[in-house]
Amino acid sequence: MATKADKIHNILKSIEPPEFVNPKHQAVLRGQLNEMVANKMLQEAKAGHAPAQAREGRRMKAWKPALAAGIAGLLACGALLWLKFHSAGDAFAKMPAFSLFREACAAEESLFKGEGIVSIVNEFVVKPISDPELARIRRYPMNSLAVSGKLRYDQLSLPAKPGEGYTVQDRAWYDQQTGRFARVMTVGGKAIFANSFDGTSVYLIEPDPAGVLKVVSKPVAADFQPPRNPAEFMGITAGLGRSGAFVEKKSNLISDAGEVTLPDGSAARVVRINTDTTGMTGKEMKDMKERMGDSYSLITIRKTDNTIAQVETVIQGQSYLVIRRLAVAPASASEVPWNLAGIEAQPVSAQTPSAPSVNRIPRIEPDDKKTRTNVSVQQMAEKAGYEAYIFAADPPWTVERHIDEIHDPILLPALGYMTTYCAKDGRHVVFAQENTLPGTFVQGPLAEKLKLVRVYASPNGFEVWRLPKQMGPGLLQAARTWTKEVPLADSAGYLIKTPAGTFPMLAVNGALSDDELHALIDSLIPAKEYLKKFPASDATGAEKTGTTSP
Amino acid sequence: MAEAMAILSCEAARENRVEIDAELVRKARTCAKAFTDLYEFYYPGIFNYAMRTTMNVSVAEDVTSETFLKAFEGLTGFDPEKGSFAGWLYRIATNVMRDHFRKRSREALREGDELTYDLLRVKRMLGPRTMSQPAEQLEQHQRLHKAILTLKSAYRLAIVLHYFERKSQKEIAAIMGCTVLTVRWRLHHARHLLAGRLAGNLGG
Numbered sequence: 001m002a003t004k005a006d007k008i009h010n011i012l013k014s015i016e017p018p019e020f021v022n023p024k025h026q027a028v029l030r031g032q033l034n035e036m037v038a039n040k041m042l043q044e045a046k047a048g049h050a051p052a053q054a055r056e057g058r059r060m061k062a063w064k065p066a067l068a069a070g071i072a073g074l075l076a077c078g079a080l081l082w083l084k085f086h087s088a089g090d091a092f093a094k095m096p097a098f099s100l101f102r103e104a105c106a107a108e109e110s111l112f113k114g115e116g117i118v119s120i121v122n123e124f125v126v127k128p129i130s131d132p133e134l135a136r137i138r139r140y141p142m143n144s145l146a147v148s149g150k151l152r153y154d155q156l157s158l159p160a161k162p163g164e165g166y167t168v169q170d171r172a173w174y175d176q177q178t179g180r181f182a183r184v185m186t187v188g189g190k191a192i193f194a195n196s197f198d199g200t201s202v203y204l205i206e207p208d209p210a211g212v213l214k215v216v217s218k219p220v221a222a223d224f225q226p227p228r229n230p231a232e233f234m235g236i237t238a239g240l241g242r243s244g245a246f247v248e249k250k251s252n253l254i255s256d257a258g259e260v261t262l263p264d265g266s267a268a269r270v271v272r273i274n275t276d277t278t279g280m281t282g283k284e285m286k287d288m289k290e291r292m293g294d295s296y297s298l299i300t301i302r303k304t305d306n307t308i309a310q311v312e313t314v315i316q317g318q319s320y321l322v323i324r325r326l327a328v329a330p331a332s333a334s335e336v337p338w339n340l341a342g343i344e345a346q347p348v349s350a351q352t353p354s355a356p357s358v359n360r361i362p363r364i365e366p367d368d369k370k371t372r373t374n375v376s377v378q379q380m381a382e383k384a385g386y387e388a389y390i391f392a393a394d395p396p397w398t399v400e401r402h403i404d405e406i407h408d409p410i411l412l413p414a415l416g417y418m419t420t421y422c423a424k425d426g427r428h429v430v431f432a433q434e435n436t437l438p439g440t441f442v443q444g445p446l447a448e449k450l451k452l453v454r455v456y457a458s459p460n461g462f463e464v465w466r467l468p469k470q471m472g473p474g475l476l477q478a479a480r481t482w483t484k485e486v487p488l489a490d491s492a493g494y495l496i497k498t499p500a501g502t503f504p505m506l507a508v509n510g511a512l513s514d515d516e517l518h519a520l521i522d523s524l525i526p527a528k529e530y531l532k533k534f535p536a537s538d539a540t541g542a543e544k545t546g547t548t549s550p
Numbered sequence: 551m552a553e554a555m556a557i558l559s560c561e562a563a564r565e566n567r568v569e570i571d572a573e574l575v576r577k578a579r580t581c582a583k584a585f586t587d588l589y590e591f592y593y594p595g596i597f598n599y600a601m602r603t604t605m606n607v608s609v610a611e612d613v614t615s616e617t618f619l620k621a622f623e624g625l626t627g628f629d630p631e632k633g634s635f636a637g638w639l640y641r642i643a644t645n646v647m648r649d650h651f652r653k654r655s656r657e658a659l660r661e662g663d664e665l666t667y668d669l670l671r672v673k674r675m676l677g678p679r680t681m682s683q684p685a686e687q688l689e690q691h692q693r694l695h696k697a698i699l700t701l702k703s704a705y706r707l708a709i710v711l712h713y714f715e716r717k718s719q720k721e722i723a724a725i726m727g728c729t730v731l732t733v734r735w736r737l738h739h740a741r742h743l744l745a746g747r748l749a750g751n752l753g754g
Contacts, residue, residue: 004745005738008694012741015691017714020601025611026593029618033589036622096574096587 014484097271098254100301104271107306108237111328112230117175119331120235124158124168124185125322126356132162134315140323142358143233144183144195145202151227156185156193158321158356168192168356170323172234173336179226182337183234185358190346193358195233197226198338205345213345236308236325257298267303272296372405373481380405380417381527387500388417388433388527395520398423402482406434420479426509428483429520430475433504452495456514458521460499467493467505475507483509496521571635578625585622588635593618595636596643602714603647603706605699613650617643633724640715640725644707651703697747705740712737 111118129135140156160166172183182196191213194205203217231237257270274296295317300310311323337343346355380388380403394401398421406416416434423429452465472493476483487509494506494517506520525533577584596617600610620642621628628638698709704726711717711725712733719737723730 004749005741008741008744008748011690011694012709012713015694015713017598017602018691018695020598020610021594022597022607022611025597025614029593029615030586030589032615033586033618033622036619037585096577096584098591099587 010485013486014480016480097256100269100306101254101271101273101299103306104299104301104308105231105237108235108308109229109231111235111307112174113176115176117173117331117333117336119327119329119336120172120174121326121328122170122172122236123324123326124156124170125324126158126160126165126167127319127321128160128163128165129318129320130162131316131318134318134320135160135162135164138321140313140321142238144193144204144358145181145197145227145233146204151233154193154358156356156358166356173331174230174234175333175336180336180338181226181230181234182340184337184340184343187346187356189344191343192346192356194337194340194343194345196338196340201339203340205340205343215340215343215345217339236311236323260300262300262302262309268300268309269303271299271301273299373402375403375405375417377403377527377530379403381531384415384417384433384527386434386502387498389431389498389500389502389504389524390419390527390530391421391431391520392523392525392530392533395421395423395429395516397425397427398429400482404479404481418479420482422482423509426483426485426488428476428479428485428509430479430483430507431504432475432478432507433502455494456518456521458518460522460524462499462521462524463497464506464517464521465495465497467495469493471505472507475505476509485509492517496524498524500526572630575625575628575630575635585625588621589618592636592639596639599640599643599710599715600647602695603710604650605695609650613643613646616646620646637721637724640711640717641727644711644725647707648703694744694748697744700747701740701743705736705743708733708736709740709744 111120124140126138136159138158138160140158142154142156143151144154146152156168158168166187169186170183171186172181174181178199180197180199183194184191185193191205194203194215196203197220201217201219203215205213205215208214227233253274255272255274257272259267259269262268295315298310298312298314299308300312301307302309307325307328309325312319313321346357377390380390383405400422402420402422404418404420406418416432418430418432421429421431452467454463454465456462456464458464469490472491473487473489475493476487476491480486487507491510492508492512496504496506498504512520571588574584574588578588593614597610597614600613600617601607604610604613617639621639624642628635698706701709707726708722711722712719717725719730719733722733726733
């Protein structure tokens with residue numbers, strides 16, 4: 001019986017508890033509570049003046065009860081009015097940070113709901129930082145309207161040389177009545193990105209085969225609908241994802257960061273949004289945070305109208321990128337470049353690795369699910385946008401392989417791929433890759449703090465470092481859909497530098513000998529090469545078994 | 551993977567949450583409206599706890615409503631020094647569910663009534679994350695959950711709190727108002743009961 005009980009324990013541990021949503025009941029109960037809140041406020045208001053009211057009542061009771069009741073009523077009304085004014089004056093200062101942020105997102109959306117045409121001017125201030133790797137990979141998620149009429153994710157790439165910075169001007173116009181819009185981002189007066197809809201066609205500047213930015217346009221289909229929420233692709237919250245969903249999911253990461261006075265003398269509150277690390281636990285992770293310094297965003301919200309004045313990204317305690325709201329004003333139709341005519345794009349010579357640009361993430365639409373399971377090697381090779389790798393031979397102790405495509409525009413600006421090799425003995429292998437952050441673990445000041453130990457340099461050009469203890473289980477945790485097991489606390493985790501300059505991570509649910517590690521690393525090959533080597537071996541995958549999950 | 555690559559500690563977020571709650575509770579005492587912020591944040595957790603324990607939509611809705619109404623009424627009795635707001639809320643929900651189970655056991659039940667597993671309605675409530683789980687996993691979970699529903703309330707609550715709500719034994723003890731040893735015993739005994747009831751259905 002003991003073994004069966006253990007089995008029950010293991011099953012219970014491995015199961016993801018079901019998650020239920022019930023917005024209808026939530027709304028009903030909210031209504032009930034609001035009513036109770038209103039009643040209680042009334043009682044509180046009355047109670048606050050009860051002694052005076054009682055005294056008045058006692059004195060008058062003998063001769064004019066009606067007047068006494070009237071005065072008591074007036075006192076209660078006065079208290080309510082006081083309460084109303086008092087709370088209106090203090091509402092901004094007292095509002096919890098996540099409610100304030102929610103208000104700010106709503107205020108941002110409301111900018112696009114007024115009559116006439118609104119013009120919004122923001123600037124992206126790329127701050128000088130000394131870390132070359134952090135300076136190189138700086139980017140910001142954004143959306144644009146593709147000529148197909150669908151929204152798609154882009155990355156605003158903002159690289160700079162160490163110690164250097166620059167400013168990107170971001171102008172947007174929106175006509176609420178017709179859905180027409182234009183957005184032009186410039187550096188030194190030359191466009192690095194432009195996108196518009198003039199009511200009949202969608203315009204976009206895109207690089208031609210020679211890399212020269214040119215305006216392309218396409219008439220929209222008869223059933224074309226302009227995007228419903230312009231704040232998703234214009235304005236200061238456009239990079240934060242769908243604001244409502246964002247704040248609901250991340251409310252536990254939002255906190256108050258104090259009050260400030262803006263350069264124009266107006267008052268504002270600052271809300272801090274910490275990096276989401278759902279699923280990470282343990283003291284070691286806390287230690288790691290201390291070693292790596294703080295990384296978060298600061299949202300500055302105006303007291304006058306709850307609009308966002310500034311969004312600042314801080315990495316390792318350094319200001320990394322500041323997006324500032326410069327102006328919001330009505331505009332006339334004649335001043336808007338609805339068809340991008342006259343927009344001068346950046347010349348090819350300026351499009352150097354350290355110059356800003358907008359990079360497309362191919363075939364990704366906001367409607368796409370965040371995780372696409374069981375994609376094929378071919379899909380990974382074609383869609384990654386960087387050199388994706390795979391083991392030429394599956395680890396010998398494993399029995400099945402699954403490749404998941406992961407897309408989270410906030411945490412993971414590029415497409416990520418997680419290959420899970422399941423083992424019968426529980427020694428599962430997870431190989432995860434994308435093309436952004438982990439490089440900073442081994443290059444630059446962050447690396448000096450982390451002091452990762454290099455454990456292998458392979459003859460085919462890979463370098464391998466052992467990751468801090470909690471990273472292996474963290475990665476395996478992400479693969480539980482396939483492994484169906486809680487990761488072992490002592491799972492091995494490694495960071496790999498590939499010859500292509502990407503930094504995948506490897507985790508094994510258990511110990512890995514040096515020989516096994518070397519064999520695995522030596523067998524890594526580009527996915528494209530794998531396809532040439534094993535053309536018939538990729539029959540499985542999304543085409544055959546693909547499923548999606550949000 | 552995104553989680554694994556992220557930087558900051560979840561512990562910090564949790565500490566942050568406790569601070570936010572303490573501040574909101576403090577505000578809610580003088581300005582009742584602050585309570586609605588607590589409600590918005592904790593509704594999903596409490597409703598899920600009630601669903602996972604009862605697997606009955608109507609009961610879970612009643613339990614959730616009663617929990618929040620009681621919390622609202624009794625907010626002045628909450629002492630942040632003695633524990634987190636989340637723990638306090640779970641304790642109320644647990645007591646509400648115990649009352650529910652007690653009442654039901656006094657009523658003359660039709661055979662198997664306690665096992666009401668309104669599958670269609672329950673399925674409609676499933677969030678997108680759960681819907682995306684492999685069918686095989688969902689089935690196994692449903693089998694196990696049906697067996698959990700046959701346990702007496704003390705065992706059932708311990709199992710749900712520990713395995714589904716991911717509470718530590720210490721937290722469960724605080725929520726259920728008993729000692730850690732009692733929690734350990736209940737979990738141990740509940741696993742044996744489940745093993746007995748699921749004999750032959752465990753697979754492998």
